[in-house]
Amino acid sequence: MELQEKLHNKGLRLTQPRREVVAILNAAASPLTPQSIYQRSVERKSDIGLVSVYRTLELLSELNLVRRVHGRDGCHGYVLASPGHHHHLVCRKCGKAVEFSGSADLSEFITKIQKETGYKINEHILQLYGICPKCQEERQ
Amino acid sequence: MELQEKLHNKGLRLTQPRREVVAILNAAASPLTPQSIYQRSVERKSDIGLVSVYRTLELLSELNLVRRVHGRDGCHGYVLASPGHHHHLVCRKCGKAVEFSGSADLSEFITKIQKETGYKINEHILQLYGICPKCQEERQ
DNA sequence: TCCTTATTGAAAATGATTTTCAATAAGGAA
């Protein structure tokens, strides 16, 4: 389902700031903080308010169009998320993030933990960190 | 390796605030924020400064005695971590967290992603969320 | 017990996020 459509279903509007945030995230390829999204909007002379960036990210999160990326250091970057369940793999050097899906492979594992602990597991965060192909070359 | 020992190796001291933070986390069973650790220390009349809580958590993180827990909502809870690699499973109702280890089961999966993406993966975050046995009963 | 120095904590500084509220602009209706 498209952003436009999702918004419409809820009586919400497709506004300039919302377009901008999506456009910036779309061009980014690595997780961005609210601050850095705002900065890019200034560079692009789109001049949207920082407050709107926060509000838009919250909205996009609810709509599952954006996902929060955690890190041991700087938490809370946001990346555009394609529909469906999946996770992110982030390069520690350049920040480049790629998506991967792997619920199937994990579900077996999760079932096992469920049995062992007695918990009923209904959600998880899985994030991988490493070095992307490009940065591996540069390392030589 | 014990806290006492780890500190000693680095020429650091086992102080009252450090004891307190560990004691509070030890009694907690669910991830605590710096603020809530501080509050408990006030309740316990141990009267350590909030600043020391932050500093102690940072130190304990470096020593791998404490782990940060992320959530989609309130990030940055801390739990005591037993030595070795493992993850946490958190109850969404009462917050109770349990540890589980599963590197073996995951490594296969990670190798696969590594091949698919070309990234060299060297770290990951895995956190599970669900309902603990106790809270499942109360649900009736 | 004494001395060195790692550590503490109050206060201030900084930074991130949220709230408020009057002005604006989406977008449906006419």
Add this chain to the structure above:
DNA sequence: TTCCTTATTGAAAATCATTTTCAATAAGGA
């Protein structure tokens, strides 16, 4: 197109979280 309703914006202030500073303190080895 024009008009109208109301969701949305953004500047500023308020709030909350985290870090820095620095003089006073207390670990803990000698």
